[in-house]
Amino acid sequence: MSETVTAPPAAAGEAAPRIGSVLRIVRGTGWTLIWLGALTLGFVVHQLWITTWLAQLNQADLDAEREAYFAGAVITEVEYEPPLDPTAPPSSVPPGTTVVPPTNGDGTPVRVAGAPLVLKVEAPPEEHTTFALIRIPALERLRDGWNIVEGVTRADLKNGAGHMPWTPLPGQPGNAVISGHRTTYGAPFHELDELTPGDRIEVETALGTHVYEVRESIIVKPTELWVTEPRQGAWLTLTTCNPKFSARERLVVFAELVAGPNAGVMRRAS
Numbered sequence: 001m002s003e004t005v006t007a008p009p010a011a012a013g014e015a016a017p018r019i020g021s022v023l024r025i026v027r028g029t030g031w032t033l034i035w036l037g038a039l040t041l042g043f044v045v046h047q048l049w050i051t052t053w054l055a056q057l058n059q060a061d062l063d064a065e066r067e068a069y070f071a072g073a074v075i076t077e078v079e080y081e082p083p084l085d086p087t088a089p090p091s092s093v094p095p096g097t098t099v100v101p102p103t104n105g106d107g108t109p110v111r112v113a114g115a116p117l118v119l120k121v122e123a124p125p126e127e128h129t130t131f132a133l134i135r136i137p138a139l140e141r142l143r144d145g146w147n148i149v150e151g152v153t154r155a156d157l158k159n160g161a162g163h164m165p166w167t168p169l170p171g172q173p174g175n176a177v178i179s180g181h182r183t184t185y186g187a188p189f190h191e192l193d194e195l196t197p198g199d200r201i202e203v204e205t206a207l208g209t210h211v212y213e214v215r216e217s218i219i220v221k222p223t224e225l226w227v228t229e230p231r232q233g234a235w236l237t238l239t240t241c242n243p244k245f246s247a248r249e250r251l252v253v254f255a256e257l258v259a260g261p262n263a264g265v266m267r268r269a270s
Contacts, residue, residue: 059186062147062160065130073122073131073206080119082173082269083232117269120261122206124169125150132170134161134178135202139191146188148178148203158185167228170203171210171262173269175231178203182240182251189240192251193217201236201255211263212236212255220250227252234266 125131132148148170152162161180168174180189201212212235219242220227227237227250234257242251257263 062130069131070206075122077118077120080117117265119265120207127151133204138199152179161188171207171260173234175235177228177237179239183245192240195253208261210260211258213258214255216254218252222250
């Protein structure tokens with residue numbers, strides 16, 4: 001005769017709470033992951049689309065601010081004396097030859113007599129002011145232009161491309177540097193990697209429209225600040241993050257002034 005063995009009632013009662021606890025943990029973990037996913041997706045949508053939509057809406061206000069700035073800008077003319085560059089010998093001098101610029105008795109450089117060079121200048125705008133417009137016909141996003149703000153703080157770059165205040169204004173001798181977002185806040189420099197040598201870049205300021213031609217595009221580390229240093233002649237340097245959706249590197253485009261209010265002066269000075 002066989003006997004049927006059954007589990008004690010207490011053992012069955014203990015298993016039920018354990019299963020219930022596991023289910024609650026699994027359910028809680030699942031909901032947590034769902035909410036984290038939703039928040040992450042919401043952040044991505046905000047960064048890539050909502051900030052761009054807001055930046056584009058803000059362009060109308062910046063257009064009005066820029067026009068008001070143009071109307072009140074003070075334009076002056078100054079005599080320009082280009083700096084000598086002893087590191088750039090004439091093409092007729094064989095490579096490797098040491099070139100010593102001629103000097104006066106007091107050691108100052110000798111300059112060839114001729115009509116003085118007259119440069120048109122505008123007073124530097126106050127920081128966070130919209131003072132210029134950049135257009136790049138070869139790039140769809142910038143074909144109609146994007147406003148440039150004086151400054152490169154986070155708030156400045158939310159509004160437009162930002163001009164580094166410690167560099168010359170566009171159209172002036174030296175190296176004018178402008179930075180812009182590539183994937184957020186309108187992403188004005190999203191297609192900057194598509195530029196090739198010879199492409200035109202137009203920057204409109206209170207002086208008029210300054211036209212540059214792209215000479216070179218390079219990728220550097222964020223610490224390579226030499227790209228913002230002064231250059232002989234009149235140059236425009238555009239910088240943005242690289243690759244897209246990353247700040248690991250910087251994409252840098254160098255362009256040289258070829259037309260505009262001061263282009264003739266810069267050609268005579270070269």
